[in-house]
Amino acid sequence: MNSAPASPQPSNADTVALDRAHVFHSWSAQGALKPLVLEGGLGSTVWDNEGNEYLDFSSQLVNINIGHQHPAVIAGIKAQADIMATVAPAHAINIRGEAARKITDHAPEGMNKVFFTNGGADANENAMRMARLHTGRDKIISRYRSYHGNTGSAVVATGDWRRIPNEYARAHVHVFGPYEYRSEFWSDSPEQEAERALHHLERTIQAEGAESIAAILLESIPGTAGVLTPPPGYMAGVRAIADKYGILLILDEVMVGFGRTGHWFAFEAFDVKPDLITFAKGVNSGYIPVGGVIISDEIAATFDERVFPGGLTYSGHPLAAASIVASITAMEEEGIVENAAMIGRDHIAPGLAALADKHECIGDVRGSGVFWALELVANRETREPLSAADMGKVKGALVKRGLLPFIADNRIHVVPPAVVTAEEVARAMAIYDEALSEL
Structure with a gap:
C-alpha cells in the first residue's frame, strides 16, 4: 500500500x-x-x-x-505525555511534586514550597500578591531600569517604556538602581555607586512611609535594561534596609536563574537571601510555558489556615513539570x-x-x-x-x-x-x- x-x-x-x-x-x-x-x-x-x-x-x-x-528534555515531555498529559492543579501528581523538589534543592535553606505559574510575569504578579497578604501592606518598590512582565501589576512594576501605556495597577513606587557606566548618582567608584543608590532607596522608603511598603522587587541582575551587574555591597545593603523596615525582598530570577550567570541563581554571587524568588525561562528553557514563585517557609505558613486567593488552570502542568525535572537533571549531570x-x-x-x-x-x-x-x-x-x-x-x-x-x-x-x-x-x-x- x-x-x-x-x-x-x-x-x-x-x-x-x-x-x-x-x-x-x-x-x-x-x-x-x-x-x-x-x-x-x-x-x-x-x-x-x-x-x-x-x-x-x-x-x-x-x-x-x-x-x-536537548534530547533529555524532549524525552521527558514525551514520556509524561504517554502517562497523563494534563491534570487540574488541585490534584496531586508525582511529576509536579518532583519538579518542585528539584527546584527547591537549589534554593536557599528555608525555602521549601513552589507556587507554579504559566510564566515569569504571573510569577511576579503572585509574588507581589503574597507579599501584600503576608505583610498587610500595599506598596511595591521596584527600579526604573527593570522589566518584570506584561500582566497588570508586573508591567507597572516594570521601569521601562512599556509601563507607561499600561499603568492601571496601584501602589507602585520606582527608584533608580546602580548603573556605573551611566550613574544617576555622580559616583566615581563602584563602592560610591552602591552607597548612593542605597541611600536613595532608603530615603524613598522613608518618604513613602515604611509601614506602607510590602516588598522591594528587584531583578537580581537587570537583564533587558542592560545586564546591570550590581556593584559590591549593593544587594546585601538592600537586604539590610528591607530588614530594618520590615519589608520583604522579592528577587526576580526569571531571566538570570538556572545557569545564566554561571550560578544556579544569580543572587548567589551577592551574599543575599530573598524572601520570595520568581523564576521561569531557564528552569526548562521554555520548552513548555512555565514559571513560579519559590516561597520562604515563613510566608508559606501564612497560608496554612488562610486561603491564598490566587490560582491558574495550568499551574504545575504535568508536561511543564516533566520538562523541569528533565532539564534540571540534565544540567546537574552534564555540568x-x-x-x-x-x-x-x-x-x-x-x-x-x-x-x-x-x-x-x-x-x-x-x-x-x-x-x-x-x-x-x-x-x-x-x-x-x-x-x-x-x-x-x-x-x-x-x-x-x-x-x-x-x-x-x-x-x-x-x-x-x-x-x-x-x-x-x-x-x-x-x-x-x-x-x-x-x-
Missing part, C-alpha cells in the same frame, strides 16, 4: 505570508513586520526552511539555557551551569575585552556566565549612545553573517545558551568583529 505523499516543505516566503495573515505580534506595530523565519534548532544553532543557519546568541528571549532540542561559568570566564570575557580594545564604538563591557552586554556609543568621551539607525545596521550585519543577536537600545546582549562551546564563542566573536568593523 502506497503511503500518502509528504507535504511539501514551505518556503520562507510561505511561512512569512501565513504569519502575517493570521498572527498578531507582541510589542510591535503590525504593518511593517518582516519576521525572521526559524523552523528548527539544535544546541546553539537554529535554521530556517531553506537551510540558512544562525548561531543563536540571543537564546531567543534569553531563555534557551539548555540549548535547542551545564559549570560550563556557563567557564565559558564566561575563559572565552566570552576575554573575547569581548579584545573587541573593546579594537572598536571605539564599544563604550562598556559587562556580564558574567553567558549573560553579557556590549554598550555601543557614538563617542567614548561623551558616552553618547549609538543611534538607532546604526544599531539597525549592526543587527543586519550580524544576521547576514549567520548570528542571531539580542539587540536592546544601544546594546548587543551576548547571551548564548549555557551549553555553548568555546568554538562557537570564537565564531561569534569573529562575526561581532566583522559587523562592528562596518561602523
Whole structure:
C-alpha cells in the first residue's frame, strides 16, 4: 500500500505570508513586520526552511539555557505525555511534586514550597500578591531600569517604556538602581555607586512611609535594561534596609536563574537571601510555558489556615513539570551551569575585552556566565549612545553573517545558551568583529 505523499516543505516566503495573515505580534506595530523565519534548532544553532543557519546568541528571549532540542528534555515531555498529559492543579501528581523538589534543592535553606505559574510575569504578579497578604501592606518598590512582565501589576512594576501605556495597577513606587557606566548618582567608584543608590532607596522608603511598603522587587541582575551587574555591597545593603523596615525582598530570577550567570541563581554571587524568588525561562528553557514563585517557609505558613486567593488552570502542568525535572537533571549531570561559568570566564570575557580594545564604538563591557552586554556609543568621551539607525545596521550585519543577536537600545546582549562551546564563542566573536568593523 502506497503511503500518502509528504507535504511539501514551505518556503520562507510561505511561512512569512501565513504569519502575517493570521498572527498578531507582541510589542510591535503590525504593518511593517518582516519576521525572521526559524523552523528548527539544535544546541546553539537554529535554521530556517531553506537551510540558512544562525548561531543563536540571543537564546531567543534569553531563555534557551539548555540549548535547542536537548534530547533529555524532549524525552521527558514525551514520556509524561504517554502517562497523563494534563491534570487540574488541585490534584496531586508525582511529576509536579518532583519538579518542585528539584527546584527547591537549589534554593536557599528555608525555602521549601513552589507556587507554579504559566510564566515569569504571573510569577511576579503572585509574588507581589503574597507579599501584600503576608505583610498587610500595599506598596511595591521596584527600579526604573527593570522589566518584570506584561500582566497588570508586573508591567507597572516594570521601569521601562512599556509601563507607561499600561499603568492601571496601584501602589507602585520606582527608584533608580546602580548603573556605573551611566550613574544617576555622580559616583566615581563602584563602592560610591552602591552607597548612593542605597541611600536613595532608603530615603524613598522613608518618604513613602515604611509601614506602607510590602516588598522591594528587584531583578537580581537587570537583564533587558542592560545586564546591570550590581556593584559590591549593593544587594546585601538592600537586604539590610528591607530588614530594618520590615519589608520583604522579592528577587526576580526569571531571566538570570538556572545557569545564566554561571550560578544556579544569580543572587548567589551577592551574599543575599530573598524572601520570595520568581523564576521561569531557564528552569526548562521554555520548552513548555512555565514559571513560579519559590516561597520562604515563613510566608508559606501564612497560608496554612488562610486561603491564598490566587490560582491558574495550568499551574504545575504535568508536561511543564516533566520538562523541569528533565532539564534540571540534565544540567546537574552534564555540568551545564559549570560550563556557563567557564565559558564566561575563559572565552566570552576575554573575547569581548579584545573587541573593546579594537572598536571605539564599544563604550562598556559587562556580564558574567553567558549573560553579557556590549554598550555601543557614538563617542567614548561623551558616552553618547549609538543611534538607532546604526544599531539597525549592526543587527543586519550580524544576521547576514549567520548570528542571531539580542539587540536592546544601544546594546548587543551576548547571551548564548549555557551549553555553548568555546568554538562557537570564537565564531561569534569573529562575526561581532566583522559587523562592528562596518561602523
